[in-house]
Amino acid sequence: xxxxxxxxxxxxxxxxxxxxxxxxxxxxxxxxxxxxxxxxxxxxxxxxxxxxxxxxxxxxxxxxxxxxxxxxxxxxxxxxxxxxxxxxxxxxxxx
Amino acid sequence: xxxxxxxxxxxxxxxxxxxxxxxxxxxxxxxxxxxxxxxxxxxxxxxxxxxxxxxxxxxxxxxxxxxxxxxxxxxxxxxxxxxxxxxxxxxxxxxxxxxxxxxxxxxxxxxxxxxxxxxxxxxxxxxxxxxxxxxxxxxxxxxxxxxxxxxxxxxxxxxxxxxxxxxxxxxxxxxxxxxxxxxxxxxxxxxxxxxxxxxxxxxxxxxxxxxxxxxxxxxxxxxxxxxxxxxxxxxxxxxxxxxxxxxxxxxxxxxxxxxxxxxxxxxxxxxxxxxxxxxxxxxxxxxxxxxxxxxxxxxxxxxxxxxxxxxxxxxxxxxxxxxxxxxxxxxxxxxxxxxxxxxxxxxxxxxxxxxxxxxxxxxxxxxxxxxxxxxxxxxxxxxxxxxxxxxxxxxxxxxxxxxxxxxxxxxxxxxxxxxxxxxxxxxxxxxxxxxxxxx
Ligand SMILES: Cc1cc2nc3c(=O)[nH]c(=O)nc-3n(C[C@H](O)[C@H](O)[C@H](O)COP(=O)(O)OP(=O)(O)OC[C@H]3O[C@@H](n4cnc5c(N)ncnc54)[C@H](O)[C@@H]3O)c2cc1C
Ligand code: SF4
Ligand code: SF4
Numbered sequence: 001x002x003x004x005x006x007x008x009x010x011x012x013x014x015x016x017x018x019x020x021x022x023x024x025x026x027x028x029x030x031x032x033x034x035x036x037x038x039x040x041x042x043x044x045x046x047x048x049x050x051x052x053x054x055x056x057x058x059x060x061x062x063x064x065x066x067x068x069x070x071x072x073x074x075x076x077x078x079x080x081x082x083x084x085x086x087x088x089x090x091x092x093x094x095x
Numbered sequence: 096x097x098x099x100x101x102x103x104x105x106x107x108x109x110x111x112x113x114x115x116x117x118x119x120x121x122x123x124x125x126x127x128x129x130x131x132x133x134x135x136x137x138x139x140x141x142x143x144x145x146x147x148x149x150x151x152x153x154x155x156x157x158x159x160x161x162x163x164x165x166x167x168x169x170x171x172x173x174x175x176x177x178x179x180x181x182x183x184x185x186x187x188x189x190x191x192x193x194x195x196x197x198x199x200x201x202x203x204x205x206x207x208x209x210x211x212x213x214x215x216x217x218x219x220x221x222x223x224x225x226x227x228x229x230x231x232x233x234x235x236x237x238x239x240x241x242x243x244x245x246x247x248x249x250x251x252x253x254x255x256x257x258x259x260x261x262x263x264x265x266x267x268x269x270x271x272x273x274x275x276x277x278x279x280x281x282x283x284x285x286x287x288x289x290x291x292x293x294x295x296x297x298x299x300x301x302x303x304x305x306x307x308x309x310x311x312x313x314x315x316x317x318x319x320x321x322x323x324x325x326x327x328x329x330x331x332x333x334x335x336x337x338x339x340x341x342x343x344x345x346x347x348x349x350x351x352x353x354x355x356x357x358x359x360x361x362x363x364x365x366x367x368x369x370x371x372x373x374x375x376x377x378x379x380x381x382x383x384x385x386x387x388x389x390x391x392x393x394x395x396x397x398x399x400x401x402x403x404x405x406x407x408x409x410x411x412x413x414x415x416x417x418x419x420x421x422x423x424x425x426x427x428x429x430x431x432x433x434x435x436x437x438x439x440x441x442x443x444x445x446x447x448x449x450x451x452x453x454x455x456x457x458x459x460x461x462x463x464x465x466x467x468x469x470x471x472x473x474x475x476x477x478x479x480x481x482x483x484x485x486x487x488x489x490x491x492x493x494x495x496x497x498x499x500x501x502x503x504x505x506x507x508x509x510x511x512x513x514x515x516x517x518x519x520x521x522x523x524x525x526x527x528x529x530x531x532x533x534x
Contacts, residue, residue: 001377001379002297002366002367002372002375002376002377002378002380003367004363004364004366004367005363005380006359007359007383010295010359010380010383011383013380013381013382013383014382014383014384017134037352039351039352041357042351042352042354042355042356042357042358043291043346043348043351043352043358044357044358044359045291045292045293045358045359045362045384045385046359046385047357047359064384064385064386065139066291066385066386066387067270067271067284067387068291068348068385068387071284071285071286071289071348071387072286072348072349072351072352082273083132083238083271083273084132084238085132085238085255086132086134086235086236086237086238086254086255087132087133087134087235087236089133089139090138090139090384091133091134091135091138091139092137092138092139092140092141092215092216092382092384093138093216093382094214094215094216094217094296094339094381094382095137095138095140095141095142095214095215095216095217095218095219095384
């Protein structure tokens with residue numbers, strides 16, 4: 001059914017091979033704590049950045065590997081952004 | 096590593112640029128290895144939804160038809176549409192013309208569609224199978240981590256523990272091109288110069304798609320949408336595939352970062368807009384994705400897309416045109432990948448190879464196309480384009496169709512539309528001038 005759908009449900013339709021051993025995006029929570037604007041919260045197509053009690057909550061599983069968060073990150077909070085290791089990550093069936 | 100184990104070429108990235116390059120090299124008997132981080136070709140490739148056919152046919156005449164016959168393409172575009180949305184209303188212009196089935200310069204006696212709607216993963220998987228048939232050694236599941244340099248020359252690549260060597264490395268690794276950046280070739284990607292695209296692919300029976308878009312069994316529609324980005328520079332697109340609809344929206348990340356609404360939420364509102372929902376009603380969403388795309392045209396293009404031993408092709412080198420109604424990245428990727436292969440096939444080496452590549456980029460008119468569209472980003476930067484003008488257009492139609500007490504003349508009401516949009520006369524003159532310069 002076509003309805004307003006949240007990103008969690010939408011991501012559930014996709015095929016992912018999550019790399020459980022190595023995170024391809026790593027945040028420095030201390031840097032994020034100093035970041036007032038937190039643009040990562042709005043730009044991520046997968047809605048993976050959320051805020052809880054003023055702290056950034058992030059899980060790299062579900063990442064669409066677009067790279068937008070890396071480009072808007074203001075405070076150096078993203079200390080690592082790489083593509084997942086070979087074979088891992090999103091596997092678009094349609095693209 | 097011994098000389099026997101050295102390849103003629105290593106291509107990084109099995110997108111349209113890398114595939115075209117590897118294909119054109121292998122066809123001439125070159126030993127080419129194509130490294131792709133996805134576990135199979137196509138998994139990481141993402142697009143909005145249409146491919147202009149000329150580039151594939153320039154790589155090899157008839158290739159596009161073959162792709163279509165083998166189900167790698169979706170529908171021939173027979174209808175070009177432009178839609179403007181304001182909060183609750185919308186208007187659509189539909190343009191259909193037999194000429195869309197006869198690409199400029201093609202034999203008028205046969206049908207050669209100018210463009211096809213496409214699902215990138217499916218198309219790329221097909222293209223990769225063609226490349227393998229031609230002799231390309233495709234190695235999926237391999238992420239290149241760095242380039243190997245000897246002195247000033249790039250001689251190979253590293254992936255995990257493995258090292259591979261070749262006479263030339265082609266970086267066709269797409270918009271974020273970490274490889275080109277690692278070679279010191281400045282990447283053009285930043286929050287201003289790209290757009291972030293979000294797309295849902297929605298499944299519907301073929302006949303329903305044909306009825307809703309008023310296309311016939313073999314036809315297809317490509318629609319651009321203005322006014323669907325909550326005022327953020329960007330726009331939407333709808334493509335009719337065989338039995339799915341691609342619904343996409345692209346936003347400028349720098350502007351998006353300056354406001355509070357989450358992009359996925361704005362996208363969902365677009366999807367449920369009263370003028371959009373009826374098109375997809377009853378469908379089932381089958382995939383959801385996001386990807387960056389270059390938005391600055393010629394300004395993003397690397398002027399020196401090479402170093403000794405390295406060529407950069409496709410979106411990694413900045414090749415995308417977006418005029419608001421036309422987005423071209425796939426065809427340009429194929430053209431530049433082909434140009435890279437042709438340059439390599441001349442046997443030129445070192446800096447001369449790079450110069451030969453640039454000469455080929457000029458020869459195939461790719462850079463001409465980029466330069467012809469070079470002022471579009473100025474026009475597209477007008478904030479009015481993304482809400483005030485679509486609002487105004489829709490409001491004018493509302494005035495045109497409204498029957499009321501008749502006290503105000505139509506002229507007064509249309510002037511009212513302009514006033515309500517908030518766009519000043521001087522702004523409009525300025526935008527018209529920018530549009531004129533962009534043409
Ligand atoms: C939302 C959106 C809508 C678009 N709409 C259109 C459209 O309608 N028409 C059109 O023509 N174009 C469109 N484009 C642009 C077009 O899709 C791209 O420009 C085109 O796909 C670029 O091709 P490419 O081969 O250069 O790069 P890509 O297709 O991105 O391929 C790069 C490949 O390199 C691989 N790779 C990257 N790094 C590594 C590494 N380190 N090691 C190994 N492999 C690596 C990736 O996995 C990927 O397969 C759109 C883009 C977006 C995002
Ligand atoms: S790369 Fe894209 S999808 Fe992944 S976390 Fe960053 S913004 Fe979200
Ligand atoms: S923008 Fe960067 S620094 Fe700021 S909260 Fe997000 S990840 Fe942290």
